[in-house]
Ligand SMILES: Nc1ncnc2c1ncn2[C@@H]1O[C@H](COP(=O)(O)OP(=O)(O)O)[C@@H](O)[C@H]1O
């Protein structure tokens with residue numbers, strides 16, 4: 266589904282990702298964990314084509330996408346749930362969801378998609394006319410998830426969905442991610458909350474200082490005590 | 502004390518003037534908010550269109566509707582071309598004032614060179630006459646212009662609210678990167694806004710030619726009051742600029758009736774300052 270080889274990305278002179286390679290099979294849920302500043306968001310933005318890359322390749326279903334614009338990429342069925350939600354705050358909940366299905370391939374399914382999302386998150390249905398910027402953090406995360414689902418994605422990039430949310434909401438968010446995965450969507454999940462991420466993932470990568478320092482199944486990673494100490498420590 | 506008829510006539514003239522402000526300011530307020538371009542050349546476009554109308558209708562005898570059919574697409578393209586230039590040179594909001602001011606100066610000089618600095622009036626039999634209702638005069642030309650201005654403002658408002666393009670435009674203003682990631686074509690939309698704004702100057706210019714006497718210096722005399730209407734109405738708001746334009750127009754004309762005409766220009770700016778002081782989050 267997704268194959269990244271020797272990816273280098275930087276901001277000006279600073280290198281943010283160096284020699285990152287990873288792959289994600291169709292229907293798989295892979296997670297990427299790593300500390301703050303490791304380059305996780307940079308990776309997501311590079312895949313979504315929101316950042317230029319220096320070298321390396323990104324392929325989706327065997328086709329190179331590393332030079333596309335974000336708009337062109339979205340036609341490959343890639344949707345993003347960005348860090349910090351990044352909703353269209355001055356638009357209503359429903360308008361946010363509608364932009365999710367802006368791409369022609371998803372637009373025709375608008376009514377079904379909306380019905381599905383309001384069923385998934387009834388509170389969004391109740392608040393469909395409310396401005397997205399006035400919702401609580403948890404509800405905003407639901408809108409961000411809903412907006413991405415409206416795009417009928419084959420590949421979903423999720424960046425720190427639990428950031429700043431209460432534990433009970435985090436639990437609901439992870440259940441939702443599992444359900445989306447079960448419906449056949451391939452997912453790359455970025456998380457700092459390693460234990461939660463490893464519990465739902467089939468493959469895991471550990472990113473630190475812009476490089477992948479470990480990878481394997483969640484079980485394999487859990488057994489590696491040095492990673493444990495660094496990333497699964499306090500609070501998890 | 503002024504008579505009720507005079508007051509009524511002033512309110513009515515103010516209303517018509519306000520509709521013209523809205524017609525001339527609609528494109529300005531949209532490009533200001535959505536493209537971050539403060540387009541002083543907007544009024545140069547209006548006057549160029551007005552002089553072309555003066556020439557084609559007054560001198561060459563063309564029908565104004567035909568002139569509209571010619572000028573609207575040409576000015577749409579001119580708006581797109583201007584935006585392409587601004588994007589190519591990555592002109593920011595502040596620099597856009599200077600760049601477009603420069604263009605307005607050049608246009609003024611060009612108009613003077615071709616049509617002289619003297620006042621000129623289009624002499625044609627289109628939209629002449631007026632209705633008389635309850636002792637008040639309603640010139641046909643003003644009625645038509647106001648209907649066009651109101652319809653355009655309402656149509657743009659509805660398009661921003663209910664169409665895919667309008668929603669995409671608002672999304673790209675809120676968050677261009679994420680909007681693009683969902684397939685919103687930010688650049689195409691910005692050209693569309695610039696083009697629509699250009700097209701609106703053609704419509705405005707045709708009415709300016711039909712309604713008033715022309716002088717190249719009007720490029721700068723429109724500027725103040727239309728800016729005030731754009732700010733007062735809330736940038737980017739088509740209904741806002743219509744309401745603010747009418748408010749300014751009516752207050753100007755009523756001021757003129759009860760004091761002296763020289764006081765009229767003071768009104769919009771006093772209103773603007775008072776409202777901005779009381780309600781600074783307006784812009
Ligand atoms: N817009 C930017 N400009 C310059 N440096 C940035 C920018 N965004 C992120 N960085 C830097 O790139 C590195 C990786 O950041 P990021 O990808 O946000 O990490 P993470 O998501 O893992 O916390 C950090 O050192 C950060 O300071």
Ligand SMILES: [Mg+2]
Nearest residue numbers: 305306348425
């Ligand atoms: Mg991050």
